[in-house]
Amino acid sequence: MKNFTFQNPTKLVFGKGQIAKLSNLIPADASLMITYGFGSVKKNGVYDQVVDALKDRKYIEFWGIEANPHVETLRKAIDLGKENNIDFVLAVGGGSVLDGTKLIAAGIANDKDAWDIVLSGYAKEQINYASVMTVPATGSEMNSGAVITRAETKEKYSFGGIKYPYFSILDPEVTYSLSEHQVACGLADAYTHVLEQYLTTPNQSRIMDRWAEGILLSIIEIAPKIKANPHDYNLMADYMLAATLALNDFIRMGVTEDWSTHMIGHELTALHGITHGHSLAIVMPGTMRVMKEQKWDKLLQYGERVFNIVEGSDSDKIDKAIEMTELFYRSLGLTTRLSEENIGEETIQTIANRFNERGFALGENKNVTGDVTKRILESSR
Amino acid sequence: MKNFTFQNPTKLVFGKGQIAKLSNLIPADASLMITYGFGSVKKNGVYDQVVDALKDRKYIEFWGIEANPHVETLRKAIDLGKENNIDFVLAVGGGSVLDGTKLIAAGIANDKDAWDIVLSGYAKEQINYASVMTVPATGSEMNSGAVITRAETKEKYSFGGIKYPYFSILDPEVTYSLSEHQVACGLADAYTHVLEQYLTTPNQSRIMDRWAEGILLSIIEIAPKIKANPHDYNLMADYMLAATLALNDFIRMGVTEDWSTHMIGHELTALHGITHGHSLAIVMPGTMRVMKEQKWDKLLQYGERVFNIVEGSDSDKIDKAIEMTELFYRSLGLTTRLSEENIGEETIQTIANRFNERGFALGENKNVTGDVTKRILESSR
Incomplete structure (x- = not known):
């Protein structure tokens, strides 16, 4: 720790x-x-x-x-x-x-x-x-x-x-008056906040891992129920508390953090007006795919504890966990690919250039440069 | 909530x-x-x-x-x-x-x-x-x-x-200089703090449940490892953070609380000098046994999520969860029965009388009176 x-x-x-x-x-x-x-x-x-x-x-x-x-x-x-x-x-x-x-x-x-x-x-x-x-x-x-x-x-x-x-x-x-899209973006935002603090270095803190997984499991559980019943008080209370606890320092004690998905997502919002939570749903699966080796152990743990993925080779289990993540975002009603938002090569290059110009080296190991960012966005085409 | x-x-x-x-x-x-x-x-x-x-x-x-x-x-x-x-x-x-x-x-x-x-x-x-x-x-x-x-x-x-x-x-x-008994009492104390805030009313908050279970799982995981290696920094860091997070309001948001085990345990300490954490290891299994009907749903959830108990009738699963709890305390090196500490009927009656005199009605439903306390202690003979 x-x-x-x-x-x-x-x-x-x-x-x-x-x-x-x-x-x-x-x-x-x-x-x-x-x-x-x-x-x-x-x-x-x-x-x-x-x-x-x-x-x-x-x-x-x-x-x-x-x-x-x-x-x-x-x-x-x-x-x-x-x-x-x-x-x-x-x-x-x-x-x-x-x-x-x-x-x-x-x-x-x-x-x-x-x-x-x-x-x-x-x-x-x-x-x-x-x-x-x-x-x-x-x-x-x-x-x-x-x-x-x-x-x-x-x-x-x-x-x-x-x-x-x-x-x-x-x-x-x-929250009863929120649109389904607002709730979807809110849930995606909270979910991704947790991943930014969780899918990093393994074996840093047992409780921080469990608490992060606890929020993820809760969000996955409430998301379809809220869709069916957006005026259920206890569901909306769980959602509201989840969003707060996902980013109030409670799950980042003694652990490294990533945040590259957020920095990349901010660019999609700035350049194309994509709602923040939605931008994360597009970028996070790409970050997982490109950073698979670095995040290997944590992706395995995430797949097993959050999605109960226990069959197949480790690599297959990780791929399945990434797929389940993308499917979760899609289940909220959000797109997860740049092409679905008519965003192409030009934007990808603009973001890569911006990050290179700013000298960005993001992520828990400070190795997500403009060039790595480009690979992440290509992977989310 | x-x-x-x-x-x-x-x-x-x-x-x-x-x-x-x-x-x-x-x-x-x-x-x-x-x-x-x-x-x-x-x-x-x-x-x-x-x-x-x-x-x-x-x-x-x-x-x-x-x-x-x-x-x-x-x-x-x-x-x-x-x-x-x-x-x-x-x-x-x-x-x-x-x-x-x-x-x-x-x-x-x-x-x-x-x-x-x-x-x-x-x-x-x-x-x-x-x-x-x-x-x-x-x-x-x-x-x-x-x-x-x-x-x-x-x-x-x-x-x-x-x-x-x-x-x-x-x-x-x-913490490296703590005795094995001190660590055992510390782990038992932290574990029981969580149970006092968790084994109460079902379906109040998904995240509070997950966070409580996360601390319990972590304590169960580190306890034998610490016994084998009490100078492992990361283990002791997990232990230290667990004790803090078990009782700093983080897992009691929007949920009812019990605390009858603590109030009874305090009496064992006051009357017989039993170390606080140890007193809880004696009382908590008794509380679970006597309050089984009231805590039914939460005991089932606890058994399944913390001890992976999924076989048998619900009543059997709950009994197994209570048994596993007592075995966990014993695995720390603590006794869990009054008779093992040469405490008998006289003390039980003294505590029951004190609680009746003070008009105590403890627990999440305010129904643990002196008489119920007597049954809890009898169950822990």
Whole structure:
């Protein structure tokens, strides 16, 4: 096991009716701004719940944080926050609203331009922020990372090392209004987050392995049931908790991590607008195929413990595990091949060039270069 | 899934050589007291590491916190802390030193007598405290509970609702000096902590179930290996992390809990000095036998997923799971029957009377009364 430091101070407030606790959760003296997307929260009743919970509080609102939040939009929110001496931001929405809000919280507390904060990879100062999470997927509600897009150059970068959310409210009932595609992308995102932390170096931590497998098994079990019954409270609660636990540091104690699939997927989103979770469903099977030798032992363990694959040669078992992974993503209703999204050689070369120019060497062994990335994408044609 | 709130802000600093970071972890302006047991830390080198790490800091020491810490001893530490305006306590030792230190941290910040703090169940004010944990077992290094003994009346009470440790340093190498009996009791303690949170109401949370089973499987796997090789770093790291994760709120999100075995076990410790983990090995199989009907579904699941018991009638499978549990405790080198410890009817009646007098109704369904406790202990004769 590797040495590690773990600290995740976010208060998770989980369950039915918890949005009503908002006013007690936000510090009494907070100068508050609430951030939103484009109004889906007005259709599903979340906005009304928030307004009702905060009827005795003063706050300003910022609307219009888009999917894959644009730094261009966030700069406007930062300016608004600075003008109003905001010291606490509440994100009400999905992972994009919250990721954008993380940059807003850093931008308000810094003189740097927001994109420079993203590029520098962390922000020394930030004001506090919190969330009412409405789309289980990114895990952003209980971690210190965010992914921001610069629309003018079609670039998408992750940054971390920022404060954890002060609190996050997760009410599974707010997920009832999600579309089947949103749920599919959310499940694919959570599933892939786990694989990025699990399909790496073998024999590092028995419990981290078991916990990762436990989330994977749970997601595989609930996915078809949710399709059949998307308003089942316990199913949606399992889904919502799975998304949080898939990326809140709980399954990365003392183990190496990969994240090359995410970095490649971000490019597909930046260049072609593919929804984040969907992009991972396309890239991850390719990563498994190309990195098969390096991930050999872990792929074997994954196949046996998650898909009960015990017959055949080790190589055959691994191939079967990769096939089952791709079939799982497809069972969600997602495509898993670039050709299905009309993405071809030009994009593959663009991404490989970008990674080579940036000097990227990704993955648990820092060997996924632009050229390896090209092989991964070719494998996902 | 039940509604829940989760927040665990403890900083976990895990791995080889981490004690050297002590000075950076303790606030620079802290008025520091360090608490110890009886000197085993001087034999295993931990004391020297702590002294070396804090050579530029001023502090006072308090020695002599015993196993199952006595409120009579802790009152002396509280007085010493008050006299010296201590505002930060560092516990260096096992769960008893740390549990005692939790009461010290509360006692220094309160005018109440220490035993009144225990009986009231929580302390409104506490100074900060942290730990260098040397005996993986109680999970005290990352939770807000403690168990305190009043020697004069042979009473042992748990209390909670106190601050979490400011940080805890866990270096698996410090476990190399533990005796086989200490490791056995530590593994039994961690294993039973998981069962108290798992063998309850079925179908509450898929991931909590999987995570609990993941810790149980890991402990079962490492136990014989540690016996054969107690200086294997990765094994001891798995053991140390298992003990922490077994009782740091991570596997209790949205689920009911039992804890009747613990409450009964505390009595065996208070009345007969049985080591805590050992007391649980005696009581838990009895709890399973007596509560078989109530825990039916979960016992079946436990048997299948943890011990791979798939043959026979459901009742037979459950009996087999209970038998395997008792055999696991015995495989650690612990006795599992009261008669093996020369404990008889008199003690059973004393415990039943105590629970009836206190009006106890324990367990996930609040139905483990003094009379049920008597049946559990009779079953463990």
